[in-house]
Amino acid sequence: MAQTRNRWTIYLKQLRHKNRSVYMTWMLSYVSVLLVPILISGVIYGATLNVVKAEINRANQSILLQMEQAIDSQFKGIENLSLEVSLNRRIAAFISADTNLSDSDHYDIYQITKDLRVYEIANDFLEGIYIYYKNSDTVIARNNRMNIEALYDHIRLEEHMPFQSLREYFDRWYIKGYHSVVVSEENEWRPTVMYAQNVNSTIMNQPGAVLLFMIDRSKLLEQASVPEKGTIFILDEDNRFIASTGESLSEPALLYGDMSEESGQLEIETAGRRLVASYTTSSITGWKYVMTLPANVYHQKMNVVEQLTIASILLCLIVGGGVTYWLLKRNYLPIHALIQSLSFKAGFTFDRGSNEYSFLEQALSSTFHEKEELHYKLNQHNNTLRSHFLQRLLKGQLDSHIPLHESFSAYDLRFPLGGFSVILLRIEHFGKFHRKEEDQVHNKRLLHFLIANVVEEVARKSVNAYAVELDQELLACIVNHQLASPTEQRGELGHIAEETMSFISNHAHVQLTAAISAQQEGEYGIFQAFQEAIEAMEYRIIVGSGGVIHYGDLSGNDNLMAAPGGYFYPLKAEQQLIVMVREGQLDKAKAFVGEIIQKNVTTEPFPFHTAKCLIFDLMATLQKVIGEIRIAGKPDMPDGVRAIERLMQCQTVGEMRSQLYDMLELLCGYVNNNREYCSNPLIDKVMKYVNEYYQDENLNISMIGEAFSMTPSYVSKLFKELAGESLLDYINKTRLAQAKLLLISGKYTVSEISLKVGYNDVNTFHRIFKKFEGITPGRYREVK
Template sequence: MYSLKRIPFNRRSVIVTWLISYITVLLVPVLINGVIYMVTWNVVETEVNRSNEAVIKQMEQAIDNHLKGIERLSVEMALNKRLAGFIHAGSPLTDDDHYELIGIAGDLGVYKVANDFIDQIYIYYKNSDTVISSRERTDSRVLYETLRENEGTDYGEWKSFFDKRFIQEYAPVTLSENGSKTGAVLYAKSVILDNPDLPGGVILFVIKESKLLANLAPVHNASVAVLDEKNRLLASSGTDQKTDYPAYGELSGKSGLVYKKSAGRNLAVSYTTSEQTGWKYVSMMPAEIFDEKMEHMSVLIFVNLFLSLLIGGILTFLFLKKNYSPIHVLIRNLSTKSGLAFEEGSNEYGFVQKALNNAFAEKENVSRRLMQHRDAIRSHFLQGLLKGRLDPNVPVHESLSAHDIGFPYEHYAVLLFRIDQFGKWDEPGGGDAKKIRQIQFLLMNVAEEAAVAGRCRAVTAGIDDMQACILNISPEADEGEIRRLAQQVQAFLLDHFQVRLTIAISGVHAGLATVPFAYQEALAAMEYRIVMGSGEVIAYGDLPGGDEFEEAAFYSYPMHVEQQLINFVKAGDFGQANALVEQVIERNVVQKTLSVPLSRCLLFDLVGTLLKALDEIGLPGKRELIRELNPAERLAGSETLQEMTAGMREVLSRVCGFIQESRKPEHDQLSRQVAEYVRQNYSSENLNISMIGEAFGLTPSYLSKQFKAQTGEALLDVIQKVRLAEAKKLLSQSSDPIIEIARKVGYSDINTFNRIFKKFEGVTPGKYKEIL
């Protein structure tokens, strides 16, 4: 192998450019690892925040549901006549007032029991300075000692809160019970009075902080708090440093994540806002948790970065050495074979370009020597252009120039010529290959001359037993000009040489690269010769699915039509059977412009119906007839739809003739008598093969066998057909219900009538009546 020590590291050498490129590529892993680190941090942060949000969302839902229950309870209490009626009591209280207070205290006990989230319920009646709970009666001074926001709140400030005309709000309080103090939340709601002159009353609900946060799921190293819109801390858990929580105004938006520094530590604060109360539910967690989760990922990223640089550096060295070795070998070979010397310190690519220029000059000399094979090579090139099989290593414009082909215009089309009749060349003398070559030579000259007259450029080539013409169309020419050109070539050869052509025309496309597509369109149009017939000019736009017609995606050959055809064939009625076949072909192939594959499928379906009808009749010799006619192979060997249709008609005629011949009157006396008996007794529900056998003195099995041998149909089917023929008359002429019509034609069970009618007609009686 070429040693790296001998590589010329001069500034003009390609190895310097490669080295810079490889080093640049090595920087990509560094950038990718940095991006991965940032994305991973965001993912960890999002997941932790999502976990915190789930906790505070759970707390929010639980507390809001309880608060809704308290607010509903306050409305119910405000409407309590006993509680609202005591507002009018004044001081001092009478005996009746004391008796009424006992009832109010009982009601408060009931309300408290109904909601275990509430620690205590008070009603403060301002007019009599009376405070009632479920346990005791006191006054505002004692209530002040029991419930106030903090120790610094004096009685005047406390009482001014309750002296408002209307109160409905929450407030944090300190609950003093038995010498101990507990954090709690107070919900106060005024009792509305009809008389605005009376002081009124206030219902007070006390909720301990422990119950408020009772449904909170514990989170490791996290503390939770509830702040109201006045930035008051309503409840908290997990820490005693309540002042560490952010202010209400710092938590903008409905929810989010912010960072706060407290006591020398970074804290991640997740929060959400209650839709009902406007409170902020806050969760605080040390930011070091993110660092703990990211520690393992950071190690992996830095190890990956180190390995990327190490392995990348080794690979850079190896590939630099490996990639330069072929360049060195190439330069050495070019220097040896071209006689050019590679100067030290020069650029390798410059030397290669110089050597290639010499090779191109030699190529021109070779091209001149190949001119003598120009026609054969030109034809091969045009075939490759049409089929899209050109050498990708040779530019197309160079090949066109080499073959002296000029296409000055932007748009292209392809014409295909198929010889249907040789005309004057049908005379004896010369083989088929010679005839084809002579006609193709004539076609080439006529087509190219007609193209010049039609303001187009044309080149022709033989391809797959056809002659192809590539038209380069000028902007002044239109698509009608192409069709006129094809018709002119077709008429000239037919008039002067009796040569009959089928010509296929592709669509017009922009760009030389679209010539293979145009050729495929021309092939598709030529294939449609099966439908159009020979000797036609067929444009791709005329095909089903082309520009002028909407393609038929399916053909119509419903079950009831197939059953009708089977019945006509069984009866040997060629006239009606042929009319029905022509009707199906007209409706699908002509009116729908059916595609070639679907047209074939339709005709094979019709042949299948004939075979099905023959199989259902019990006539001797039918298998020999099928082998003789061989309808499937006859249709497959037809080249055009007209030939297929004619073959179909001939097969149908032979089958119907065979059935008529097998059913001459001298052979079917018994069957005619049985058929007449069926027509006279079809309305009887008891009509069956046994009944008919008794009437004619024959066993049912013998009667059935003889009847099918003479008619080709089962006796039971004939009974059903006679009944159904009469039923169809009644359905079209009578307004009787279907069940009544079934009884009239011998069916006692409507389900049996529906099943047999659909079997023979392809539709139910109700659907048949709708169609009529």
């Protein structure tokens, strides 16, 4: 016992010691994934259990409903028969007979018995029909005649019911309903069902008659569909059995009062057994139709579902546990091997349970630090010279008088194959190596070294490769391979880039973007391959960062730097955007800008500098809007200069578009929040006056001042403060707006249009039009 306790203590200590290891992190991740199918199985089990239970309940209720409909239809038939019997001429006429029966009365009794036999034969659901005439104290059945004392000896509501209670029952003024009664049969009382209904006399204050229909109780449940091991019975309001299937029950397992609803289901325990009872209520008699099933039979299908669910969960645990263990070992072995290799080569002992990545970083840092100390001069000069040579080789800046093969031999570079390609790797995010408290320069060097070694190691599985740092964020890898088809070359280089990016991302959380050139033949093709890789890397501004960009995807046209559909941002589009922003229509402005970008940038291949031009053109349009909507005395006007600065810092079209949308929101919000500053009764009247008299060549500030009984300087100053622009500019813009409509229509010459909008001198019209629109009226008509 003590040894077992010590063994568990050691195991728990090891487990706590391991909690910092990547092994424990992976194990928790795999176990979390393993719990997903188990949770799904539990949810499916609950849903399936509810469905099975609902189907069982529906089947039971369907059986009870069919039984209720069958029995109630028989009861309705009896009620209809009672009406027919009460309307029988001979039966109704005998009500007036008294106790002294005449010969004609005896003959009528004979005829009534014949009629009763016909009624009984027509309905096999009946055991007998009795008619009790109160006036003559006569009870007529199909085979005999008796008085009420004889009827008491034959039929009672209860076995020990006194005679006076039976007489009081028949003396009621209104009798109609079903009763559980007992009938005498071979000196024994047998329970059965009786339907009683009185027949009133047509003569005032004369006693009437009572019709008694004895129902064959054995046929009530004759057609009931009883499930296996189930029981169906009928219970009245006094908890008496009307009828039942199977064994005869001595007392009800379920009381009438326990079934408060019209229909439902209960689970009860009786005589040491658990039963599930489904019930419904007759709309005619008010009796309860009950079906009981043993609980184990009722839950049989549910138990099967439960067993299947448990089996599936166990299977998930067994199979998933095995797969989890296999994957954990398989994925951990490379890290473990790398740790062991570093431990052996670097001379560091790895503390089991510590974080492998931290150890890897420390081991690499320490190892290279030692190597730098041991071979400082040689490695420093050799690596620097070699990197410098590779950089010059990529840029085509080699000395022409030194043969390349001699330079390769001097720097221990081997290029035995005929094909060359270049892979550029750009660092988008430094991941674990971005730590403020540590030396950033050292971390970047370490990351560059790690990336260079990984890409060389991955590439050298099939080809020769040499990596070199170009700047703080860019590395290049020269790949020497066999000349192959473009498809094979693309797949091989893409695999090298993707595997490198995946390894660096998984182990250092560093995001890279890769650009791959096409293949070139010969050493002098390295420069061309580098230029292609640079062009592909520049295209990241369109496709975004974090992926692999092939130069072959960009070279579909002979002229890569020309967009296939041309540059689309006409003057009309700019004017539409200005109007939308000036009116504060944010949604329309965003949709319109998105459409412009869609027409240009999403057409591939698309030159990156053209995308920049488009975004800057759109931002320049917003700069124009800022000047037009600026309101004096309102300091919350968006800063266009800051927006341009933020835009220049963006590196992808997506980021540029986001900055552009932010600027749209600020401008439209500014317009919508300051509409009250732009709306003033006097300003509205001035604007209306200008819109009415803009065709008048004498319209100027002085004319407007006279019209409103104000000095020209005051009107001009007030308009500038409230409208945000000078009154003269507003007059010119109103005239030019009409002039542009007339120019587009093409019905008038430029001189005629000049006169129609209030300019007497066509040269003045040309000058003002070009000032506000940037082009001459004639050019505007050509563009439109």
